[in-house]
Amino acid sequence: MATDFKGRIGHLIRDARKHRGLTQHQLATLLGTSQSAINRIEKGHQNLSLEMLARIGEALDSEIVALGAGPTHLRVTGPTTLSGSIDVKTSKNAGVALLCASLLNRGRTTLRKVARIEEVNRLLEVLNSLGVQTKWLNDENDLEIIPPKELDLTHMDEDAARRTRSVIMFLGPLLHRLDTFDLPYAGGCNLGTRTVEPHMSALRPFGLEVKATEGSYHAQVNRAIEPVRPIVLTERGDTVTENALMAAALHPGTTIIRNASSNYMVQDLCFYLQRLGVEVQGIGTTTLTVSGLAEINVDVDYSPSEDPIEAMSLLAAAIVTKSSITIRRVPIEFLEIELALLEEMGLNYDRTDEYVAANGNTRLVDLTTRPSDLHAPLDKIHPMPFPGLNIDNLPFFAVIAAVADGQTYLHDWVYDNRAIYLTDLNKLGGHVKLLDPHRVMIEGPTHWTGAELMCPPALRPAVVILLAMLACRGTSVLRGTYVIHRGYEDLAERLNELGASIETFRDI
Ligand SMILES: CC(=O)N[C@H]1[C@@H](OP(=O)(O)OP(=O)(O)OC[C@H]2O[C@@H](n3ccc(=O)[nH]c3=O)[C@H](O)[C@@H]2O)O[C@H](CO)[C@@H](O)[C@@H]1O
Numbered sequence: 309m310a311t312d313f314k315g316r317i318g319h320l321i322r323d324a325r326k327h328r329g330l331t332q333h334q335l336a337t338l339l340g341t342s343q344s345a346i347n348r349i350e351k352g353h354q355n356l357s358l359e360m361l362a363r364i365g366e367a368l369d370s371e372i373v374a375l376g377a378g379p380t381h382l383r384v385t386g387p388t389t390l391s392g393s394i395d396v397k398t399s400k401n402a403g404v405a406l407l408c409a410s411l412l413n414r415g416r417t418t419l420r421k422v423a424r425i426e427e428v429n430r431l432l433e434v435l436n437s438l439g440v441q442t443k444w445l446n447d448e449n450d451l452e453i454i455p456p457k458e459l460d461l462t463h464m465d466e467d468a469a470r471r472t473r474s475v476i477m478f479l480g481p482l483l484h485r486l487d488t489f490d491l492p493y494a495g496g497c498n499l500g501t502r503t504v505e506p507h508m509s510a511l512r513p514f515g516l517e518v519k520a521t522e523g524s525y526h527a528q529v530n531r532a533i534e535p536v537r538p539i540v541l542t543e544r545g546d547t548v549t550e551n552a553l554m555a556a557a558l559h560p561g562t563t564i565i566r567n568a569s570s571n572y573m574v575q576d577l578c579f580y581l582q583r584l585g586v587e588v589q590g591i592g593t594t595t596l597t598v599s600g601l602a603e604i605n606v607d608v609d610y611s612p613s614e615d616p617i618e619a620m621s622l623l624a625a626a627i628v629t630k631s632s633i634t635i636r637r638v639p640i641e642f643l644e645i646e647l648a649l650l651e652e653m654g655l656n657y658d659r660t661d662e663y664v665a666a667n668g669n670t671r672l673v674d675l676t677t678r679p680s681d682l683h684a685p686l687d688k689i690h691p692m693p694f695p696g697l698n699i700d701n702l703p704f705f706a707v708i709a710a711v712a713d714g715q716t717y718l719h720d721w722v723y724d725n726r727a728i729y730l731t732d733l734n735k736l737g738g739h740v741k742l743l744d745p746h747r748v749m750i751e752g753p754t755h756w757t758g759a760e761l762m763c764p765p766a767l768r769p770a771v772v773i774l775l776a777m778l779a780c781r782g783t784s785v786l787r788g789t790y791v792i793h794r795g796y797e798d799l800a801e802r803l804n805e806l807g808a809s810i811e812t813f814r815d816i
């Protein structure tokens with residue numbers, strides 16, 4: 309038994325090492341040991357101390373050998389046909405923006421039905437370490453946030469901060485609170501280079517200068533500088549727009565932001581700012597005009613809207629399993645192009661009349677899917693900033709294309725490193741050809757067969773693989789699923805309620 313256990317751990321370490329693209333020699337150097345020791349460990353011929361296991365886990369940035377609590381792997385038995393109804397939860401991306409924006413307010417912010425996901429947990433850890441009081445109020449996931457009189461950055465939880473990219477959105481609010489501060493480099497999914505330069509140039513007009521030092525950004529604010537002309541964003545990015553909005557909210561005067569994103573999380577942030585008393589005009593367009601306040605101190609209650617990406621994920625689940633399910637609370641205005649394309653590909657579905665989300669603005673519908681024979685679209689599928697096919701929804705078209713008849717081309721121009729993960733579908737029987745780092749060609753239909761895979765280190769591709777596993781004959785295992793929990797609350801459990809068979813487990 310003992311040898312068996314060592315062997316299993318050895319296999320896990322080998323898989324995680326390969327996944328990180330390291331040789332045994334490179335891992336040995338990281339750990340200050342020899343290549344032959346790594347070889348013995350991977351073959352299960354070496355006793356391992358808990359300390360060594362923890363160090364290996366750290367070096368490989370992998371939960372595979374983590375000894376912490378909580379599920380880390382998923383075992384899926386298929387094929388599955390889903391049935392029943394499911395509600396779309398509120399969005400990760402509005403959730404994290406609003407957590408950062410709560411720092412603008414000296415009063416109490418209550419956010420309703422916040423997605424209880426790891427990305428939110430990491431940001432809460434960071435906020436708590438700055439002295440912000442946060443409390444989950446009930447089973448509905450209502451969250452109360454009370455900032456302290458003075459923020460103390462000396463004890464910032466850097467480990468938590470480095471695990472999320474969203475911490476970059478502290479820049480906008482913090483520049484009003486502190487003259488100098490350090491923030492750790494933002495982390496998040498492994499999607500290739502995602503620079504923060506657009507954030508710097510958007511915030512420079514507010515007097516913020518940022519120097520990248522060893523492992524962190526050193527920020528300094530010159531209060532004599534304020535925006536004198538419209539801020540033109542160099543990219544129509546979501547978080548950069550949010551940073552500019554948050555900086556403008558506490559700038560007493562009018563700020564105009566051009567080439568702003570009008571995406572769903574930006575809109576939620578604008579509605580929240582309005583509740584704070586900040587005037588925001590142009591919501592839903594690419595020019596935002598903000599009349600800021602010198603101080604904000606109000607008790608405010610806000611309900612972020614439903615997540616269009618989760619809605620798309622559930623649609624993809626229904627399509628790949630050829631199921632009829634009802635997806636309730638779909639934020640249709642952020643999914644219209646995706647649905648139009650799916651209709652073109654042959655999807656049959658019903659939709660209810662529109663109703664309004666709890667934020668008082670976003671249009672929702674319930675969708676009921678019907679099993680359909682899909683065919684490849686004539687043109688390539690490519691995302692665009694809103695109002696375009698959502699950048700985070702593109703990966704779901706890979707698994708949809710895999711069940712459609714014919715050849716589908718996907719062009720992921722946005723991320724250098726994301727399309728490549730879609731080729732993992734091939735391990736389940738898919739025919740995905742990487743044409744270059746940004747383009748894949750997918751040939752369907754697919755005869756799915758279960759397999760054991762490491763989770764790709766990127767949220768949406770990871771969920772795409774999980775959804776394909778629902779359709780696979782036999783048992784599949786997806787290892788190291790933190791990345792999924794980063795963006796989805798109880799996804800496996802909620803799919804099980806629709807009839808899926810997904811078991812969560814840990815090795816050790
Ligand atoms: C917390 C949050 O809200 N995250 C979302 C946000 O991240 P975020 O706003 O951080 O996205 P980035 O700024 O990293 O932009 C994504 C990529 O697109 C490129 N880019 C973006 C806009 C543009 O006009 N031109 C351009 O080239 C960037 O250089 C980058 O490589 O927006 C991304 C794109 O919608 C989404 O995938 C993320 O889920």
Ligand SMILES: C=C(OP(=O)(O)O)C(=O)O
Nearest residue numbers: 473496497700767768795
């Ligand atoms: C890329 C994503 O998010 P983040 O910006 O949090 O990495 C995503 O939600 O798919």
